Amino acid sequence: MRKTQLIAVLILAFLLVGYGIYVKLSEEFNFNFTFNTGPQFYSSENPPDQIYFAGETVPLEDKKVSRRFAKELKSQTYWHPARAVMLDRAHFWLPHITAILKQYKVPEDLKYLAVVESGLQNVDSPKNAGGFWQIIPQTARNYGLVINDEVDERYHPLLATQAACRYLQSAHLLFSSWTNAAASYNSGINGMTQAMLRQRKSSFYQLKLNQQTTDYIFRILAVKQLVEHPKEYGYKVSRYSTLNSRIRMIKVNKSIPNLTAFAQQYGITYQTLRSYNPWIKKNTLTIKKKSYILLIPRKNTPKPPLRASKPIVPETTGTASSKPQESNANEY
Known part of the structure; x- marks a missing residue:
């Protein structure tokens, strides 16, 4: 019985000494372990002092x-x-x-x-x-x-x-x-x-x-x-939007009598044109003294720019052109 108690005491002492050595080394060498397998969640319990x-x-x-x-x-x-x-x-x-x-x-x-x-x-x-x-x-x-x-x-x-x-x-x-x-x-x-x-x-x-x-x-x-x-x-935000690589903006300032034919000029279907521009309801687009910005998908998906291009602002008036003009300066 005494022999068993002695062994138990020795084991406990060994464990305590081992734990003490671990703590000492952790403090000395700054061993820090963080278990993380998912997105980081940030506390919003304390809102800004002033907004x-x-x-x-x-x-x-x-x-x-x-x-x-x-x-x-x-x-x-x-x-x-x-x-x-x-x-x-x-x-x-x-x-x-x-x-x-x-x-x-x-x-x-x-x-x-x-x-x-x-x-x-x-x-x-x-x-x-x-x-x-x-x-x-x-x-x-x-x-x-x-x-x-x-x-x-x-x-x-x-x-x-x-x-x-x-x-x-x-x-x-x-x-x-x-x-x-x-x-x-x-x-x-x-x-x-x-x-x-x-x-x-x-x-x-x-x-x-x-x-x-x-x-x-x-x-x-x-x-x-x-x-x-x-x-x-906890949100990782890229320097560019994924939409930059998928969407082009083009400016038109003349009526389009056939949007199906217009869409084909850009290698897309009328259905695709409508899905990107749900404000269009028919196969024609009448434009008087204004311009429209149309969204179309890029055929390819090139590497997106690191910075967004200059934003497009719709015009309220405009002169007619012989064909739809792409706004190169404002293209995405």
């Missing part, structure tokens, strides 16, 4: 505001493959959208409305809203978009951005705040106006609005944080 939207301060010192932002930030930055796809699309489309916002003197941050509205995809809603900016037909016509038997410009990302800019400009003139203008994009101008008059408050952050509109603004703020700081939340 701005369209040049306006977000009052994070207000605990209610800070809590709502932190909750939405955690939701929007949690790692998911769909968000990686969204970031790739944002890398391609946001420079073009930003160029149009600047043309209309609308703050760059308003581009995140399109990200929240549609994920920068031509989608439809049950309320008959469509396109990147989720515009309903009547609003589209009110702000200069054409909807007829040939085209529905709500689904043209660049032209729809122009319409959104016109709306946001008018909302800003009324509310004197870009945050309020953004909120009205969800609630409607009447809804925002009535809430401000009824509650006698002029700041979005002091208004009690419907849950959808409240969530809408905080989602925009969270998406802005993610798009501008993706690495902080």
Whole structure:
């Protein structure tokens, strides 16, 4: 019995000495082992101390505001493959959208409305809203978009951005705040106006609005944080979008009587042309005093450029040419 106890004590002593030697060596030689077989997840428990939207301060010192932002930030930055796809699309489309916002003197941050509205995809809603900016037909016509038997410009990302800019400009003139203008994009101008008059408050952050509109603004703020700081939340973002290698933009400023023949000039089918340009509804395209940007797939997939080319801004007027002209300076 004593012999067994002695052996047990010796084994325990040996283990303790061995562990002590391991700890000593680890400290001396800085042995660090990290087991990692998947993507890195970054904590969003602690949001930034201060953020701005369209040049306006977000009052994070207000605990209610800070809590709502932190909750939405955690939701929007949690790692998911769909968000990686969204970031790739944002890398391609946001420079073009930003160029149009600047043309209309609308703050760059308003581009995140399109990200929240549609994920920068031509989608439809049950309320008959469509396109990147989720515009309903009547609003589209009110702000200069054409909807007829040939085209529905709500689904043209660049032209729809122009319409959104016109709306946001008018909302800003009324509310004197870009945050309020953004909120009205969800609630409607009447809804925002009535809430401000009824509650006698002029700041979005002091208004009690419907849950959808409240969530809408905080989602925009969270998406802005993610798009501008993706690495902080575990997303690896390339210096170029994968769309750069798959899509070309061409500019046409003369009517096209046969889009099937036009598509064949670029080695694609009419069906493919329509899939890349869902705003086209027929086999003809009538152009008067304007130009259109068309998307077509690249035949080959060359190595993408390290930097995006100069963004294209649609023209509102243009002179007719004998054939469709490719915009070389703006090609992707």
